[in-house]
Amino acid sequence: MLINAGVTARDRSFKRGNPGSLAGADEIIMAKKPKPSGNPNIVKLWPTTMLTKRFAHYQKVNPALLELFYQHQQREQRGAQKSYASKDDLLSQYPLHKELNELAEFISQGIVEVAREANADLWQGSEKVSVNITGLWFQISNNHAFHEMHVHGNCSWSGVYYVRAADCSTSPASNSGERPNGVTRFYGPHVEHMAGGFGDYGNLYLHDNHWDSFPEDGKLCIFPSHIKHMPFPYSGEEDRVIVSFHAQVFNSSGSQSYNYGFSN
Numbered sequence: 001m002l003i004n005a006g007v008t009a010r011d012r013s014f015k016r017g018n019p020g021s022l023a024g025a026d027e028i029i030m031a032k033k034p035k036p037s038g039n040p041n042i043v044k045l046w047p048t049t050m051l052t053k054r055f056a057h058y059q060k061v062n063p064a065l066l067e068l069f070y071q072h073q074q075r076e077q078r079g080a081q082k083s084y085a086s087k088d089d090l091l092s093q094y095p096l097h098k099e100l101n102e103l104a105e106f107i108s109q110g111i112v113e114v115a116r117e118a119n120a121d122l123w124q125g126s127e128k129v130s131v132n133i134t135g136l137w138f139q140i141s142n143n144h145a146f147h148e149m150h151v152h153g154n155c156s157w158s159g160v161y162y163v164r165a166a167d168c169s170t171s172p173a174s175n176s177g178e179r180p181n182g183v184t185r186f187y188g189p190h191v192e193h194m195a196g197g198f199g200d201y202g203n204l205y206l207h208d209n210h211w212d213s214f215p216e217d218g219k220l221c222i223f224p225s226h227i228k229h230m231p232f233p234y235s236g237e238e239d240r241v242i243v244s245f246h247a248q249v250f251n252s253s254g255s256q257s258y259n260y261g262f263s264n
């Protein structure tokens with residue numbers, strides 16, 4: 001389903017600290033940017049740009065989504081398992097569902113926002129961009145359900161929207177001494193060098209290899225699709241309910257505009 005976010009790279013300038021934003025959003029972007037050390041001999045490279053923000057309408061939209069998802073699950077439950085994942089064509093299955101479309105629009109705007117930040121030096125400022133949500137599905141989990149570490153293919157941006165965080169960990173301190181419950185963990189490139197690698201005082205920075213998104217009702221988290229991530233096992237009184245998605249982004253020419261020439 002092609003959703004044109006209806007914004008330009010310049011016009012859709014979401015203000016940081018707006019009422020719908022989460023406290024962590026700025027920290028994520030800023031924490032991954034190279035910090036000037038003041039030492040002209042040092043180069044720090046390749047930050048990761050992500051976005052988290054809360055949907056302003058989540059208190060209205062989420063109950064309608066929960067109703068839709070549980071009805072859908074009851075119709076299509078394929079076995080006796082406690083957890084459930086729908087197919088990824090929800091937008092095609094429910095093209096007229098008001099709240100689902102509101103969420104899709106919010107997601108599309110978030111993708112434009114984070115892609116604009118990541119491509120700030122490359123996008124033409126006034127250029128219109130459109131977002132093609134290539135898959136959107138929901139998952140209901142409990143009883144320690146989880147997914148292994150993975151990435152998403154054939155897309156540039158992926159994300160999770162927490163419809164019901166339930167008993168998920170809410171902060172690094174909330175499950176002190178235990179594994180976090182139901183968080184979404186993202187892994188940076190340093191994780192590749194941890195297993196069997198050499199560790200000493202000189203490469204302590206390699207331990208800074210992951211970041212957790214703590215679920216909150218109505219929170220959206222968008223990340224580059226190639227970033228490894230893992231939904232941690234969840235168990236609680238109520239089910240953890242999320243929407244997952246992935247998307248492609250196009251400019252006005254409608255092409256992927258990827259240069260396969262020899263100049264790069």
Ligand SMILES: [Fe+2]
Nearest residue numbers: 150151152229
């Ligand atoms: Fe995923």
